[in-house]
Amino acid sequence: MCSLVILNLKEQAPYNVKYNRTAEVTETHVEIMQDIETETERPDHEDYGMHITVLMSHGATYGAYGMLYGTDLKPVKLLDIFDLLSSDxxxxxxxxxxxxxxxxCRNGKHCSILSHKN
Structure with a gap:
């Protein structure tokens, strides 16, 4: 269902959409941050008027803060991701x-975290 929503948005967009899949399906917490940082360093972004990042993972909340889990079951804070995507x-x-x-998901008790190995 998520793919359908994204595809519908792409088909209805009144502008060119460049799809760049840099991330792997299974990533550790370090690889998630590295992929986002690598994406932010690409100079061709100057040619675009908007950037959309889609993150799909298991997650949780800790107080008011959200986090995602890498395949190594270590958390990545959403605030750290937002910081990488900031104008600075x-x-x-x-x-x-x-x-x-x-x-x-936001409640670790109800989510089973799977690690896929090739």
Whole structure:
């Protein structure tokens, strides 16, 4: 269902959409942050007017803060991800809209975390 929503948005967009899948299906907490940081350093973002990041993982809340889990079961704070995507760190997209879509469960007790190995 998530793919259908994203595809519908892409088909209805009145502008060119460039889809770039940099992340792997199974990533540790370190790899998640590295992939986002690598994405923010790409100079071709100057040519685009908007950036959309979609994060799909298991998650949880800790107080008022949200987090995602890598395949190593270590958390990544959403605030750390938002910091990487800020205009201070994502210089090629400074002053342009950045949308972050997070699809994650929020209660670790009801989620089973699976690690896929090739």
């Amino acid at each position: 760190n994502f210089k090629h997209m400074a002053g342009k809209p950045k949308v972050v879509i997070v699809l994650a």
